[in-house]
Amino acid sequence: MKLTRRSKAWLAAGAGLGMLALAGCGPAAAPTSAAPQAAGFPSQWLQYGSNQEHNTVFPGTGAASEVLQGTSWRFREHRGIPLNQPPRDESVLGKGPSGYFHASVKTTQDLGNAVGVTGVGGIIYVGEDRNRVYAINALTGKKLWEGMTINQNMAEPIVAGGLVIVDSGDTGFSYSNVMKFAKHAPIVRGMGFAGVWAFNAQTGKKVWSYDTKGEVMPDGVVLGNAYIFGNGDGHVYALNLKTGKPLWITAVAPGKGGFDSMSSANWWKNPATGQTLVYVGFSDPNFVYALDAATGKVVWKQTVPKVFSTGMGDNSPVVDPTAGIVLDDSVVSFNAANKTLNLDLYAMNAATGQILWQHKLGRGKAILAFKAGLIMVHHGVAYVGDPDNGTLQAYAVKTGAKLWETTLPKSKIAGKMVLTQDRGSPVYYKGVLYEAAGSDVFALNPKTGAVLSSYPVGGRFGMINPVIVGGTMYLANSWGWSLAIPLHDIYPKG
Amino acid sequence: MKLTRRSKAWLAAGAGLGMLALAGCGPAAAPTSAAPQAAGFPSQWLQYGSNQEHNTVFPGTGAASEVLQGTSWRFREHRGIPLNQPPRDESVLGKGPSGYFHASVKTTQDLGNAVGVTGVGGIIYVGEDRNRVYAINALTGKKLWEGMTINQNMAEPIVAGGLVIVDSGDTGFSYSNVMKFAKHAPIVRGMGFAGVWAFNAQTGKKVWSYDTKGEVMPDGVVLGNAYIFGNGDGHVYALNLKTGKPLWITAVAPGKGGFDSMSSANWWKNPATGQTLVYVGFSDPNFVYALDAATGKVVWKQTVPKVFSTGMGDNSPVVDPTAGIVLDDSVVSFNAANKTLNLDLYAMNAATGQILWQHKLGRGKAILAFKAGLIMVHHGVAYVGDPDNGTLQAYAVKTGAKLWETTLPKSKIAGKMVLTQDRGSPVYYKGVLYEAAGSDVFALNPKTGAVLSSYPVGGRFGMINPVIVGGTMYLANSWGWSLAIPLHDIYPKG
Numbered sequence: 001m002k003l004t005r006r007s008k009a010w011l012a013a014g015a016g017l018g019m020l021a022l023a024g025c026g027p028a029a030a031p032t033s034a035a036p037q038a039a040g041f042p043s044q045w046l047q048y049g050s051n052q053e054h055n056t057v058f059p060g061t062g063a064a065s066e067v068l069q070g071t072s073w074r075f076r077e078h079r080g081i082p083l084n085q086p087p088r089d090e091s092v093l094g095k096g097p098s099g100y101f102h103a104s105v106k107t108t109q110d111l112g113n114a115v116g117v118t119g120v121g122g123i124i125y126v127g128e129d130r131n132r133v134y135a136i137n138a139l140t141g142k143k144l145w146e147g148m149t150i151n152q153n154m155a156e157p158i159v160a161g162g163l164v165i166v167d168s169g170d171t172g173f174s175y176s177n178v179m180k181f182a183k184h185a186p187i188v189r190g191m192g193f194a195g196v197w198a199f200n201a202q203t204g205k206k207v208w209s210y211d212t213k214g215e216v217m218p219d220g221v222v223l224g225n226a227y228i229f230g231n232g233d234g235h236v237y238a239l240n241l242k243t244g245k246p247l248w249i250t251a252v253a254p255g256k257g258g259f260d261s262m263s264s265a266n267w268w269k270n271p272a273t274g275q276t277l278v279y280v281g282f283s284d285p286n287f288v289y290a291l292d293a294a295t296g297k298v299v300w301k302q303t304v305p306k307v308f309s310t311g312m313g314d315n316s317p318v319v320d321p322t323a324g325i326v327l328d329d330s331v332v333s334f335n336a337a338n339k340t341l342n343l344d345l346y347a348m349n350a351a352t353g354q355i356l357w358q359h360k361l362g363r364g365k366a367i368l369a370f371k372a373g374l375i376m377v378h379h380g381v382a383y384v385g386d387p388d389n390g391t392l393q394a395y396a397v398k399t400g401a402k403l404w405e406t407t408l409p410k411s412k413i414a415g416k417m418v419l420t421q422d423r424g425s426p427v428y429y430k431g432v433l434y435e436a437a438g439s440d441v442f443a444l445n446p447k448t449g450a451v452l453s454s455y456p457v458g459g460r461f462g463m464i465n466p467v468i469v470g471g472t473m474y475l476a477n478s479w480g481w482s483l484a485i486p487l488h489d490i491y492p493k494g
Numbered sequence: 495m496k497l498t499r500r501s502k503a504w505l506a507a508g509a510g511l512g513m514l515a516l517a518g519c520g521p522a523a524a525p526t527s528a529a530p531q532a533a534g535f536p537s538q539w540l541q542y543g544s545n546q547e548h549n550t551v552f553p554g555t556g557a558a559s560e561v562l563q564g565t566s567w568r569f570r571e572h573r574g575i576p577l578n579q580p581p582r583d584e585s586v587l588g589k590g591p592s593g594y595f596h597a598s599v600k601t602t603q604d605l606g607n608a609v610g611v612t613g614v615g616g617i618i619y620v621g622e623d624r625n626r627v628y629a630i631n632a633l634t635g636k637k638l639w640e641g642m643t644i645n646q647n648m649a650e651p652i653v654a655g656g657l658v659i660v661d662s663g664d665t666g667f668s669y670s671n672v673m674k675f676a677k678h679a680p681i682v683r684g685m686g687f688a689g690v691w692a693f694n695a696q697t698g699k700k701v702w703s704y705d706t707k708g709e710v711m712p713d714g715v716v717l718g719n720a721y722i723f724g725n726g727d728g729h730v731y732a733l734n735l736k737t738g739k740p741l742w743i744t745a746v747a748p749g750k751g752g753f754d755s756m757s758s759a760n761w762w763k764n765p766a767t768g769q770t771l772v773y774v775g776f777s778d779p780n781f782v783y784a785l786d787a788a789t790g791k792v793v794w795k796q797t798v799p800k801v802f803s804t805g806m807g808d809n810s811p812v813v814d815p816t817a818g819i820v821l822d823d824s825v826v827s828f829n830a831a832n833k834t835l836n837l838d839l840y841a842m843n844a845a846t847g848q849i850l851w852q853h854k855l856g857r858g859k860a861i862l863a864f865k866a867g868l869i870m871v872h873h874g875v876a877y878v879g880d881p882d883n884g885t886l887q888a889y890a891v892k893t894g895a896k897l898w899e900t901t902l903p904k905s906k907i908a909g910k911m912v913l914t915q916d917r918g919s920p921v922y923y924k925g926v927l928y929e930a931a932g933s934d935v936f937a938l939n940p941k942t943g944a945v946l947s948s949y950p951v952g953g954r955f956g957m958i959n960p961v962i963v964g965g966t967m968y969l970a971n972s973w974g975w976s977l978a979i980p981l982h983d984i985y986p987k988g
Contacts, residue, residue: 079644089687092705110686150573172666172685175804176862182676191666191685192604193583211586310669368670 040470041138045118045125045159048219048264049425049465052319053377057429058119060470071472073141073484078130079111080480083458086414087478104413104478105369108462109171113476114154114217114262116424116436116464120201124474125164126482127153133166133197135204136482138474145204150193150211155219155264158227161241164201165227169194169215171261186257187284189232190215196227198244208244212237218316219264223276223293230260230280236291248296252289258282262370262463264316267293268326268350275299277350279326283313288328290353300353304346308334311372318375318382318425320397324350327382327397329361331371339366343373343386345393347400357400364388367421374425374463381446385422385437392422392435394449406449411438413460424464429487432494434468436461436475443491455490457483534964535632539612539619539653542713542758543919543959546813547871551923552613554964565966565978567635572624573605574974577952580908581972598907598972599863602956603665607970608648608711608756610918610930610958614695618968619658620976621647627660627691629698630976632968639698644687644705649713649758652721655735658695659721663688663709665755680751681778683726684709690721692738702738706731712810713758717770717787724754724774730785742790746783752776756864756957758810761787762820762844769793771844773820777807782822784847794847798840802828805866812869812876812919814891818844821876821891823855825865833860837867837880839887841894851894858882861915868919868957875940879916879931886916886929888943900943905932907954918958923981926988928962930955930969937985949984951977 040060042050050056074083081088087103088111094102108114110129118125123144124136129152135144149168158165172191173181181187195211214232221228226238226247234257238247252258263281270277276293287301303312311330318327329345346358361373365388373385381403382395390410394403408420420438427434433446439460443452459479467474473490475483487494534554536544544550568577575582581597582605588596602608604623612619617638618630623646629638643662652659666685667675675681689705708726715722720732720741728751732741746752757775764771770787781795797806805824812821823839840852855867859882867879875897876889884904888897902914914932921928927940933954937946953973961968967984969977981988 089705089707092689093707106687170666170685171668172664173669173672174665175667175683178667178672178675178681179803181672187672189669191664193600195586211583213583213587309673 041119041121043121045120045156047158047221047266048156048316049376052266052268052321054318054374054425054465055376055378055427056465057427057468058470059430070486071139071484072486072489075134075136075141075143075482077112077128077134077480077482078132081111083479083481084414087460090414102368104460108460108478109369110152112478112480114462115156115476117467117474117476117482118157118159119467119469119474120159123201124482125157125159126476127155127157127166128480129154131168133157133164133199134482135164135201138469138484141484147197147199147204147206149197150195151215154217154262158219158222159201160222162201163198163207163241165220166197166199167216167219167229168197169217169232171215171217186234186255187259188214188234188257189259189261194232196229196239196244210239210244210246214259218260218262221265221267221278223267223278226293228265228278228293230263230265230282232259232261234258234282236278236280236289236296238296250291250296250298252282252287252298253285256285258285259313261310261313262316263313266317266319266326268319268321268324270351272351279317279319281312281315281317281328283310286312286330288312288317288326288348288353302348302353302355304330304332304344304355304358306332308332308341314370315372316374318377319350320377320380323380323397325356325397326350327375327377329372329375329384334366340364341366341371341388343371343388345382345384345395347397359395359400359402361386361393362389362391370423370463373422374465376425376427376465378428383426383433385424385435387421387423390419390422392426392444392449394446404449406444406451408437408442409451409454411440412456413439423462427466427468429468430494432491434466434473434490436464436466441466441473441475441485441490443494452493453491455485457485535613535615537615539614539650541652541715541760542650542810543870546760546762546815548812548868548919548959549870549872549921550959551921551962552964553924564980565633566980566983567978569628569630569635569637569976571606571622571628571974571976572626575605577973577975578908581954584908596862598954602954602972603863604646606972606974608956609650609970611961611968611970611976612651612653613961613963613968614653617695618976619651619653620970621649621651621660622974623648625662627651627658627693628976629658629695632963632978635978641693641698641700643691644689648711648756652713652716653695654716656695657692657701657735659714660691660693661710661713661723662691663711663726665709665711680728680749681753682708682728682751683753683755688726690723690733690738704733704738704740708753712754712756715759715761715772717761717772720787722759722772722787724757724759724776726753726755728752728776730772730774730783730790732790744785744790744792746776746781746792747779750779752779753807755804755807756810757807760811760813760820762813762815762818764845766845773811773813775806775809775811775822777804780806780824782806782811782820782842782847796842796847796849798824798826798838798849798852800826802826802835808864809866810868812871813844814871814874817874817891819850819891820844821869821871823866823869823878828860834858835860835865835882837865837882839876839878839889841891853889853894853896855880855887856883856885864917864957867916868959870919870921870959872922877920877927879918879929881915881917884913884916886920886938886943888940898943900938900945902931902936903945903948905934906950907933917956921960921962923962924988926985928960928967928984930958930960935960935967935969935979935984937988946987947985949979951979
């Protein structure tokens with residue numbers, strides 16, 4: 001553990017680490033690997049981004065939050081590459097129009113972390129592309145246990161009922177599916193074995209697994225006793241959380257296929273009817289679906305004109321539960337001649353799927369792989385990045401009114417300044433917006449979009465939402481690292 | 495080590511194991527893991543199938559061969575599944591028209607061994623799909639060391655110059671390549687990181703690695719100081735065996751792509767010119783290429799009409815060095831209406847590529863994945879299986895005259911009798927033909943094709959050539975096992 005000036009000051013003032021860590025819990029004792037510091041952490045993590053709004057912040061309370069403000073560590077995962085080095089095989093794989101694309105994509109999809117971490121009860125959970133899942137002491141950065149699934153783990157681990165749920169699958173297509181696609185026949189995404197694995201959250205012992213034909217890259221959502229997710233074989237599955245046995249399975253587009261690449265499930269309880277809906281996107285054909293959480297019946301589906309490629313199956317709907325609105329953004333209007341595209345942000349009535357408003361986020365050069373931005377909603381404002389043009393933008397959820405647009409400073413990746421591809425969602429914490437994109441963490445004014453500070457980390461961030469617990473930010477990146485950074489280091493005035 | 499009746503008789507007659515193992519090498523000592531029994535094994539393994547003819551037999555000498563005749567072990571690799579169980583995820587992945595196809599294919603390509611083993615100096619080397627490579631004591635079945643590459647290892651380990659060369663890559667295509675294929679643009683095979691890895695043959699320590707853009711699934715050939723192989727990005731590479739640095743790199747179809755899936759390289763030295771040629775097949779476009787081994791220059795290329803799908807990139811040319819003939823077989827005349835296809839066997843002039851003769855091996859129901867049969871040549875006869883119709887056939891190399899055709903007995907896979915898909919090449923040993931196909935090892939009369947015996951192993955065999963050393967057969971299979979079976983158990987009269 002590296003101590004910041006602030007926590008050093010606390011220690012100098014006579015406050016022992018052990019006392020702070022276990023304040024109010026009986027006799028003071030230094031935290032150990034077996035009993036990590038839990039203060040400030042949530043007790044469960046039920047969906048991608050931890051809640052419907054994707055705002056993954058946990059202020060903590062009193063002394064605990066101050067101790068955690070001093071937490072700084074870097075955990076190198078299997079095959080993790082140094083943060084100041086280029087992506088793996090850069091010279092072999094070649095470069096895209098904007099610099100490091102090909103190698104960065106492969107490094108994200110085949111070596112490091114596609115998304116971020118989960119923090120529950122003082123433990124950071126993270127899955128990565130080399131089939132491993134880690135439980136890390138949030139205070140020390142020491143590994144508590146390591147598990148292994150059958151394929152790459154591209155989702156945030158879900159933590160519920162004493163289990164860590166890890167989704168496993170890969171982005172590839174078999175040659176027979178390549179040929180089917182050319183004939184417009186339904187295809188399945190995922191080359192290797194795939195499925196969902198459940199581990200005991202404390203010991204890492206495997207409890208159950210459920211195998212699927214297509215990849216399980218996106219996150220599901222825990223609703224009651226069910227874990228509900230879409231995947232690469234055109235289905236939405238609801239599994240019994242305790243046993244892994246299916247409660248229901250729905251083919252979203254019978255006879256037509258469809259695949260969910262990275263669209264993590266979200267939910268909303270309709271106050272008028274009491275019905276809980278699950279939202280998930282699929283590609284080929286492109287639709288956002290709303291399913292009844294209890295039965296799996298499709299309640300509505302929606303699409304937008306000129307949606308392109310893996311548009312809707314790649315991105316995760318966000319929900320503003322108060323407004324009763326679901327938001328998503330997808331690639332539309334791809335121009336094959338000059339390789340540019342537009343990202344459209346659209347709002348849907350959560351109960352009916354009706355499009356309420358739709359906005360272009362601007363045209364940019366088509367980047368490789370995931371081309372959309374994850375959305376975070378806070379106090380009636382939707383914050384969304386556009387990785388194709390390097391911007392972060394803010395819109396009023398109800399009206400669609402544009403509040404601001406900021407072009408993020410360029411990122412330094414392996415010594416070169418490149419467009420900051422902002423794929424993840426920001427978080428809102430104590431009046432500051434934090435966003436991890438490119439190789440940096442940025443602090444912004446949420447009212448104006450003004451960049452307040454930038455903190456270089458190295459490597460590259462994928463579709464990440466930073467996790468803030470009691471003054472520490474927890475992250476994972478494409479180079480194969482899990483990280484704890486004192487929030488104070490990122491933005492001293494925060 | 496399990497002793498057969500024959501080796502027990504030897505021991506009863508007073509012949510100590512240690513004495514036999516080190517006969518003529520000084521004081522007697524029992525073989526240990528650190529110093530495995532080397533008698534009878536070759537000192538290097540320079541290409542797929544160990545030689546141009548793919549006849550992987552090593553009679554051994556005197557007492558050593560008798561001791562090894564008693565060797566029986568099963569080595570379970572990472573995630574290996576019990577031999578009497580179905581392939582992984584059978585119920586999830588669904589069945590093809592002939593039974594176990596979908597799950598068998600995925601188990602072959604993502605869990606177990608696509609091909610067989612290599613035996614050098616008393617050590618069995620094997621690579622598998624979970625990225626691991628093992629060195630196993632040939633006498634005891636105990637692991638000497640375990641290495642790991644960056645992706646699946648589908649080729650036989652090559653052993654030369656004190657190094658074990660392991661090719662690494664996977665069968666998948668990225669979504670961008672899926673879209674390119676639909677537009678008839680060049681594509682690259684292989685989703686994950688790929689390349690060639692060299693380990694110290696004794697210690698397993700990594701010596702060098704060389705990364706490539708596309709998969710390296712097939713084997714290369716060692717010629718002099720060069721390791722020469724084709725791969726998924728449309729190139730043939732010659733690497734310096736000692737350093738892994740490229741000597742030359744040839745794009746076989748510039749601007750058109752091409753990918754080598756499982757076509758392992760072969761070679762022939764033209765006695766008239768002294769030039770050494772390397773033969774390797776590519777798909778999309780489909781050609782067998784002959785390259786000058788010293789410079790990488792393409793000397794000739796050849797194709798056959800109506801070749802289908804991954805035809806030429808999947809199969810490995812065999813060479814009859816005396817006749818100066820290269821043989822290969824590829825899928826032709828696919829009938830999309832009834833899903834049948836034909837496998838054509840063809841002979842080419844090794845110097846010019848001219849087609850000398852071409853034979854249909856018969857029409858059969860299209861099976862999934864690898865649809866051809868590897869060829870073995872012995873004393874002017876080519877032996878080849880047709881996995882689509884379950885036959886093994888023999889042809890005169892020079893004239894193309896058909897000598898016989900045998901339908902192999904059905905195989906019992908997980909309790910059900912299914913067509914025996916004969917993908918691998920047989921070996922000729924002391925007047926008997928041995929073939930591993932389906933879940934069995936068969937002994938046949940090489941003159942008539944009559945089946946003499948069948949020995950059930952379980953699991954499923956891929957594109958395997960059994961390796962026979964001094965009376966023991968060494969194998970690997972799709973379920974993730976390396977095996978030693980006394981030849982006497984397979985065919986007691988052999």
